[in-house]
Amino acid sequence: MAGICVVAEQTDGKLRRVSLEAASAAKALGMGAVTAVAFGPGADTHAEVLGRHGVEALVPVMGPTFETYSSDGFAEALVAVIRALDPDVVIFPATSWGKDLAPRVSGLLGAGLVSDCTALANRDGDVVATRPIYAGKAFATVRVEGRPKLFSLRPNVQRVEETGGLAARVTPLDLGGAGAAPKARVTAVERGSDKVELTEASIIVSGGRGMKAPENFKLLDELAEVLGAAVGSSRPVADEGWVPHSYHVGQTGKVVSPDLYIAVGISGAIQHIAGISGSKYIVAINNDPDAPIFKVANYGLVGDLFQIVPALTQALREYKAQQ
Ligand SMILES: Cc1cc2nc3c(=O)[nH]c(=O)nc-3n(C[C@H](O)[C@H](O)[C@H](O)COP(=O)(O)OP(=O)(O)OC[C@H]3O[C@@H](n4cnc5c(N)ncnc54)[C@H](O)[C@@H]3O)c2cc1C
Numbered sequence: 001m002a003g004i005c006v007v008a009e010q011t012d013g014k015l016r017r018v019s020l021e022a023a024s025a026a027k028a029l030g031m032g033a034v035t036a037v038a039f040g041p042g043a044d045t046h047a048e049v050l051g052r053h054g055v056e057a058l059v060p061v062m063g064p065t066f067e068t069y070s071s072d073g074f075a076e077a078l079v080a081v082i083r084a085l086d087p088d089v090v091i092f093p094a095t096s097w098g099k100d101l102a103p104r105v106s107g108l109l110g111a112g113l114v115s116d117c118t119a120l121a122n123r124d125g126d127v128v129a130t131r132p133i134y135a136g137k138a139f140a141t142v143r144v145e146g147r148p149k150l151f152s153l154r155p156n157v158q159r160v161e162e163t164g165g166l167a168a169r170v171t172p173l174d175l176g177g178a179g180a181a182p183k184a185r186v187t188a189v190e191r192g193s194d195k196v197e198l199t200e201a202s203i204i205v206s207g208g209r210g211m212k213a214p215e216n217f218k219l220l221d222e223l224a225e226v227l228g229a230a231v232g233s234s235r236p237v238a239d240e241g242w243v244p245h246s247y248h249v250g251q252t253g254k255v256v257s258p259d260l261y262i263a264v265g266i267s268g269a270i271q272h273i274a275g276i277s278g279s280k281y282i283v284a285i286n287n288d289p290d291a292p293i294f295k296v297a298n299y300g301l302v303g304d305l306f307q308i309v310p311a312l313t314q315a316l317r318e319y320k321a322q323q
Helices: 017-029 047-052 071-085 096-109 214-227 235-239 270-276 305-322
Strands: 004-008 034-039 057-061 089-093 113-117 119-123 126-133 138-142 149-153 203-207 230-233 260-264 281-286 299-302
Touching: 004 017, 004 071, 004 096, 017 034, 017 047, 017 089, 017 119, 017 149, 034 071, 057 071, 071 096, 089 096, 096 113, 096 149, 113 126, 126 149, 203 214, 214 230, 214 260, 214 305, 230 235, 260 270, 281 305
Parallel strands: 004 034, 004 089, 034 057, 089 149, 113 149, 203 230, 203 260, 260 281, 281 299
Antiparallel strands: 119 126, 126 138
């Protein structure tokens, strides 16, 4: 087929926003028709929304085997789809799901993969990817030899663009049983919370050891509520059990790229910065004017967080009430 294949991720039958970001990135590359592949129950119901975002065809991969995720089963099925479609480029979401799936597909196909890209561009008919290196201290531009070329796109780095296209054509494929006998499968999923997923949040309020005690995180919950934000943390406070591990941002936690990241009582260790350097704006609240976080912050408030955060929440509440 040539063109671009987008691997769309869904949760509980709902398409994740990152899938539309990947579709928009694929369309913006202008390298031929965009086909999406979606797995699991309801995979064939996204034709309209994907069509509006530049996708021409949708390959739903459904059936009992694909009701829950299995690394090897999904990878085998996706490889069968990619072999049938023969695209030049495949774009995955760089979510936990995509980060598990993409390297397996790359291995099975023997195709080059550039992971966790923050931008994809068409340069002279070839894809040039930008990705962070050295824990976000620098950015590399990378090309892939051979085809198909695989990329995973970090959530929140690509604007979702509506192209106004018609619904995508739903074109199921006969995969010849590929992926039907996975060696391992997820038997249950336990949801940490129903709050906004950190990697997809456009605003994050994050707390560190400066919060002093777990009960003080309610100050951040209140600020987050008025901002419509998700709450995150540095690693030590998650390790201490002050907050769930799903909050942990950084090199060994979640890599986030919100429009606004508010770091409260976080010193700004390199391992934390590695997870937040894709943020558009960073605001730091810290009582130490020499804290390293101020080197990466766009705006800094030097002072006691126990005074600043409640005052900020109150001011935002009053501002919202006037709107
Ligand atoms: C291999 C490895 C991987 C790691 N991965 C990660 C990771 O993924 N994510 C991560 O976050 N860390 C990670 N770390 C840990 C990292 O090195 C730091 O130790 C950690 O980020 C520090 O957390 P913190 O900023 O909350 O705490 P601290 O460094 O103790 O900073 C607390 C800050 O709060 C400020 N503060 C204190 N009281 C107040 C107040 N009343 N008002 C305002 N400010 C106040 C202080 O000035 C200070 O700057 C990793 C470390 C290693 C070795």
